[in-house]
Amino acid sequence: MKLIFDKSVKGRRLTILPECDVERELLPEGERRAKKPLLPEMSETDISRHYTELCKQVHGVNDGFYPLGSCTMKYNPRINEEMAALPGFAGIHPLAPADAVKGCMEVLDTAASYLCEISGMDEMTFQPAAGAHGEFTGVMLIKQYHVSRGDTKRTKIIVPDSAHGTNPATAAMCGYEVVNIDSAPDGCVDLDALKAALGDDTAGLMLTNPNTVGIFDENILEITRLVHEAGGLCYYDGANLNAVMGVVRPGDMGFDCIHMNLHKTFSTPHGGGGPGAGAVGCKEFLKEFMPASALLSLMKGDAAEHIQVRSFMGNFLVVVRALTYLLMLGREGVPEASINAVLNANYLMQKIKGTFTPAFDRICMHEFVLDVADFKKATGLSALDVAKSLIDYGMHPPTMYFPLIVHEALMVEPTETESRETLDWAADVFRKLYQLGFDDPEYMHASPHGTPIGRPDEVRAARNPVLRWVPEG
Numbered sequence: 001m002k003l004i005f006d007k008s009v010k011g012r013r014l015t016i017l018p019e020c021d022v023e024r025e026l027l028p029e030g031e032r033r034a035k036k037p038l039l040p041e042m043s044e045t046d047i048s049r050h051y052t053e054l055c056k057q058v059h060g061v062n063d064g065f066y067p068l069g070s071c072t073m074k075y076n077p078r079i080n081e082e083m084a085a086l087p088g089f090a091g092i093h094p095l096a097p098a099d100a101v102k103g104c105m106e107v108l109d110t111a112a113s114y115l116c117e118i119s120g121m122d123e124m125t126f127q128p129a130a131g132a133h134g135e136f137t138g139v140m141l142i143k144q145y146h147v148s149r150g151d152t153k154r155t156k157i158i159v160p161d162s163a164h165g166t167n168p169a170t171a172a173m174c175g176y177e178v179v180n181i182d183s184a185p186d187g188c189v190d191l192d193a194l195k196a197a198l199g200d201d202t203a204g205l206m207l208t209n210p211n212t213v214g215i216f217d218e219n220i221l222e223i224t225r226l227v228h229e230a231g232g233l234c235y236y237d238g239a240n241l242n243a244v245m246g247v248v249r250p251g252d253m254g255f256d257c258i259h260m261n262l263h264k265t266f267s268t269p270h271g272g273g274g275p276g277a278g279a280v281g282c283k284e285f286l287k288e289f290m291p292a293s294a295l296l297s298l299m300k301g302d303a304a305e306h307i308q309v310r311s312f313m314g315n316f317l318v319v320v321r322a323l324t325y326l327l328m329l330g331r332e333g334v335p336e337a338s339i340n341a342v343l344n345a346n347y348l349m350q351k352i353k354g355t356f357t358p359a360f361d362r363i364c365m366h367e368f369v370l371d372v373a374d375f376k377k378a379t380g381l382s383a384l385d386v387a388k389s390l391i392d393y394g395m396h397p398p399t400m401y402f403p404l405i406v407h408e409a410l411m412v413e414p415t416e417t418e419s420r421e422t423l424d425w426a427a428d429v430f431r432k433l434y435q436l437g438f439d440d441p442e443y444m445h446a447s448p449h450g451t452p453i454g455r456p457d458e459v460r461a462a463r464n465p466v467l468r469w470v471p472e473g
C-alpha cells in the first residue's frame with residue numbers, strides 16, 4: 001500500500017482557515033525553521049480511507065481471537081474509553097493546581113486502594129509507564145531499602161529460569177548481578193537450587209507467578225520464607241495478575257513489592273506500544289522510598305528520599321480505564337474474571353491435547369505452553385510454521401519460542417473474554433493444522449498465504465529496525 005506521503009497532492013487541504021485578523025508577528029530569525037516541514041497534503045476523505053486501509057492490515061482483539069501468551073489480549077470494554085475521554089479527565093494540565101483536579105486525585109486514590117486490596121499491598125504508585133518500568137521501580141525500592149540500612153554487600157538478585165525475560169534485564173539495569181536458578185521438572189522453582197543460591201549477598205528474588213509456563217508455584221510460601229530468612233526481599237512480577245486477581249494476594253504470600261500491568265489484566269488496549277501503566281505496590285516498610293508525584297514532593301520538599309521514575313502521575317488515563325473496569329466488575333466480578341481465564345485456558349489445552357503436546361501436562365493457570373518438538377521431528381515444521389499458518393485462519397499467533405526453557409514453544413493465553421464457541425473453533429484450527437503438517441508440509445512452510453507481508457527477516461528487523469520513513473534529499 002502507498003505511503004501517506006505518496007498520496008499527498010500539493011495544495012490539497014482539509015479546512016479553510018479564516019483570514020488572519022491580528023497583526024502578524026514572526027519569530028526572530030534564529031528561532032525560525034530553515035525549511036518548511038514536510039507534511040502530507042490531503043482531503044479528509046483520503047486521510048480517512050488511508051487509515052481504514054491501514055486498519056485492515058493488522059489484527060486486533062476486535063478482529064478475532066488473539067491468544068498471545070503472557071500479553072492478556074482480552075476484550076477492552078468500550079465504557080473504559082468513554083470514561084477516559086471525559087473532558088475533565090482528558091483535558092487536564094499536569095501543572096494544574098491541586099484544588100482544580102480533586103476529581104482526578106480521587107480517581108488515583110480509589111484505584112490505588114482497590115489495587116492495594118487486590119494485591120495485598122499497603123501503598124501503590126502509578127508512575128511507571130509499563131511493566132518493565134514497574135519492575136525497575138520495584139527493584140530500586142529493594143535497593144533503596146538495603147542501602148538505607150547500610151547493608152551494601154547484597155549485590156545479587158535471584159531469578160528463576162521460568163521468569164519473564166524482563167526480570168533478569170531489570171535486575172541488571174538496577175546494577176545487580178543476576179543469579180539464574182533452574183526449574184524443577186514440575187515447572188516450579190527448584191528449592192534446593194534456591195537454597196544453594198541464597199546467602200548474605202542476596203538482595204532479593206524476582207518471581208514471575210504464575211510463571212511463564214503457566215504454573216502457579218506450589219512452594220510459594222516456602223520460597224518467600226527462605227528468601228526473607230537470608231535477609232533478601234521478594235518481588236512479585238504480577239504482570240499476569242489475570243490468573244489470580246481476587247482469588248489470592250501476593251501480599252499474603254510474603255511478597256514485599258509487586259508490579260501489575262494495568263494494560264493487561266485491567267483492560268487498557270495495548271500491543272501497539274503504549275501508553276500503559278505498571279502500577280507498583282509495596283508493603284508499609286518500603287513506603288518511604290516510593291516515587292512521589294513531582295508536585296507532591298515539591299510541596300513537601302522531600303523529593304530526595306523518594307525514587308523518581310517518571311514525571312507527574314504517570315499515564316493517568318490508563319488509571320481511569322483500570323478504575324472503570326474494576327467498578328464495572330465489582331467485588332464478585334474480579335475473581336470471576338480470573339476463574340474464567342483459568343477455565344478457558346484449561347479447556348482449550350484439553351481440546352488441543354492429542355495433537356500438539358502441552359509442555360507440562362497438568363492443570364495450568366491463565367495460559368499454557370505447547371511443545372512443538374515432536375511435531376517438528378515428524379514433519380520438519382517448526383513452532384514458527386504453526387504460528388504463521390494460524391494467521392491464514394484469522395487467528396493471531398500465540399507467543400513463540402518463549403519461555404526459553406521449552407525449545408519449540410507456543411504459549412497460548414485465551415483470556416476470559418472468549419466464548420466457548422471461539423475456543424472450540426480455535427481447538428479445531430489447531431487440530432486441522434496438525435493434520436495439514438503431515439498432509440502438505442510444503443504448503444504450511446510457505447504460510448501465511450493471505451497477508452501483505454508473510455515472513456519478514458526477523459533477525460534483521462530486530463537488529464536494524466527501520467521505524468521511520470526518511471524523505472529523499
Ligand SMILES: *Cc1c(COP(=O)(O)O)cnc(C)c1O
Nearest residue numbers: 070130131132164166208237239
Ligand atoms: C508483559 C510482561 C512484562 C512486561 O510488561 P511491559 O508492559 O511489556 O513492559 C513483565 N512480566 C511479565 C510476566 C509480563 O507478562
